[in-house]
Amino acid sequence: MANGMDLTEDRRNSIAQEEANGATLAVTSLIERGVTTVFGLPGIQLDALFSALHDHRSRVKVIDSRHEQGAAYMAFGYAEAAGEPGVFTVVPGPGMLNAGAAIATAYACGSPVLALIGQVDSTRIGKCYGELHELPDQAGIVSRLVRSHELVFSPQHVALAIHNALDILGRPGFGPAAIELPPDVLAAKVSSGHSPASATPHATEEQNRSRLASLADLIRSARRPLIFAGRGAVAAADELRRLAHAYGIPVVAQGRAKGILDDRDPLSLNFLSAAELWSDCDLAIAVGTRMKHPLRAWPRPEGMRLAVIDIDPHSAPAVREADLFIRSDARTALPGLIELLPDLTVASRPEITVAKKTGAARMENALAPQMEMIRAIRSALPEDGVIVTDYTQVGYVANAAFPASQPGTLITSGYQGTLGYAFPTAIGAKVAHPNRQVVAIAGDGGFMFAATELATAVKHRIGVVTLIFNDGRYGNVRRIQETVYGGRVIATDLTNPDFPAFARSFGAYGERARTPAELEQALSDAFGRDLPTVIEVPVGEFPDPWPWILPGLPDQAKG
Structure with missing residues (x-):
């Protein structure tokens, strides 16, 4: 994907002379609404926006990810952990599509995520000229993935669009929102004296x-x-x-x-x-x-x-x-x-x-290996610590049985069930709560979806901890292949790196824990660091968790 392109001398001079443009209004509007962090990747259609972010870097921190999906999941994790809007920005076309799974996850969870998405020049939208990163109908695609969508055609309207979107995201369960920002709108000057408009807040809901x-x-x-x-x-x-x-x-x-x-x-x-x-x-x-x-x-x-x-x-x-x-x-x-x-x-x-008591005893008896790991995590994690559970065996059971004492301390992908989301989401959660401990629970399959975001966590010194329960396979899918499809095992065995060495190659910490006691100690050690830690936990086949976490009624339950 083209995330850089040579600019002409005239264009560089034009940028240098600009004082207030659509991009400036976008950034100052975010600041007015209390946004302090933006996740994303730069690219040619976003150059003006990143220039404005540079000029306001003392008030807005940019966490630059290694992939658009990672940026969007980080914004999702930030929103879930903080209960406040998580903002990310990506280029159009492949950048937007790369972020699509995370946007869909935010939709499933009703999370207050704001996507600032690039476009082609406003005069060329829908013309099918084959512009860089052009899609046949990006606005149509994006609008179906979010609860609020706007395509902005003038710099004067940028601030109002952002205020309107953030007003909507202030209503619980009404995320995500997306604003498409064409590069000519971002770069266009705004007449002097113009100040960002403020949207009229939504009226307070009347009780029935x-x-x-x-x-x-x-x-x-x-x-x-x-x-x-x-x-x-x-x-x-x-x-x-x-x-x-x-x-x-x-x-x-x-x-x-x-x-x-x-x-x-x-x-x-x-x-x-x-x-x-x-x-x-x-x-x-x-x-x-x-x-x-x-x-x-x-x-x-x-x-x-x-x-x-x-x-x-x-x-x-x-x-x-x-x-x-x-x-x-x-x-x-x-x-x-x-x-x-x-x-x-x-x-x-x-x-x-x-x-x-009956439910707890049944779960302990049926899922003893998973429960041992969960107890080790709970023992090491402070009460206000946050866990992010991926689609993996220990994560499934944690969603039902992890002892939580405070709301908002367990993050899932909701009904979307997006495999591989946990690690980048946990990065965003840790950015939201730098003084709290954040743990991603992943499998070896899911972790590799976004493993390169280790570079992001190291660069920005985000001390998130990731547990990789490594069984060398997509364990849940393989179980179904064996038990439901007569042993037709296919495409579920995995080839993995040495995970601790992989983490250390990025400058992160990498460890291996083979028992629950070793896991508890490794977690305790990791919580004192300001760099990310990856802890691999080699495991065998776990008992099937589904009859216990999504049970039938007692006369229907197994066991």
Whole structure:
């Protein structure tokens, strides 16, 4: 891909004379909104933008990645960890397409990611002249991958587009957003005296008090309610805890929602424990979650009502199957709901304790090798540490069983399930929280998708730690080939480098841990470093985790 091109002397003189142009407005607008980091790669269509970033480098740090997908995943990790917009920029065409998997992941997760994407000159869009990096309809492609999209045709509109996009990203679950910036728009001068326009903020959402009152009535009359929480509830974790503890309602959270209730809390359940209670549930309350697995895999009990609080009216299947849908940000809805609920006499529910203990014991017995590794990681990682789980055996189990005590400390790729995302995402999370420990859990297959971003982490001294559980194969796919397809094993064996030596060749730390105890020690040592560390953990075949992390009901479960 062409990321550099000779400029004529006239063009260099023109750049030197420019004082305020579209690119300057873009960067100053980001600064106005508190953006301090931009991930990305330079290229000819972005030259004016990177020039402006250079001029404002004391206020905005540029983390230059080795691949566009890495830049976009870093912005995703930053957004997930910080709860604030993660911004990246890439050239059009192949640059945008390279970032596409990460944009799709941000869409699946509703993450506040802002993509600043180059274009061809505004006068040539759609002309099919064969311009460098031109696509037949880039705007059409991008607009279908994001929740907010704008193609800017004048420098005067650049600031407004950025403010509008960041306003939208301020609404939980409404990311990602993309702005396409043609190079002539970025380079064009803006008349003196022009200042970046500010978009009108979105109006505050009005509560549908009648629907909240109906939900309050349902809670008062319910005897065996359950709350299912998703990432959309993380910003309302305090309110959700108040509701759960005041009325004795268990909270079921897995993956990105873990830590909304401390996993040590008697009311904190994962799917395996919740399955023990499902058949007797008379009210399920879904807060910021699609509730996909329970609603698809578990027969709905007769008489059970489903209430959904979600800002996204398309959050299927929960919204589609809801008896009561409250379209609202959980941060607004839950305080309103609590106000409508008087003090209740909460009946004792010993079955909750039994379900929690039963689920934990079943998982320990069935998945002992994975659980040993998870305990080692938990023992070394501080309470506020962040883990990013790739599609790998230990990662799968961690999504259900990793003991999290704080919300936002476990990052997944949501329903997109993008293999290889964890390492670059963890880099972005570490940039968001430089004083917290961040660990990527990867397999040998997934790590190699973006392994060269070690160069980025070393260059910028980003002390992220990556665990590579190395079984020499795409283990999950191979298991399916063996058990479902009669042993037709193909394209799943891997040829790998010496991972510790590979890491050291970039200037990072590389280690090998063969036991859980060695892993715990290696992690403890790595947490004291300001350079990245790769820890390879050689492993054999793990037990199949799926019946336990996405379980059927007890009479359907294996084992």
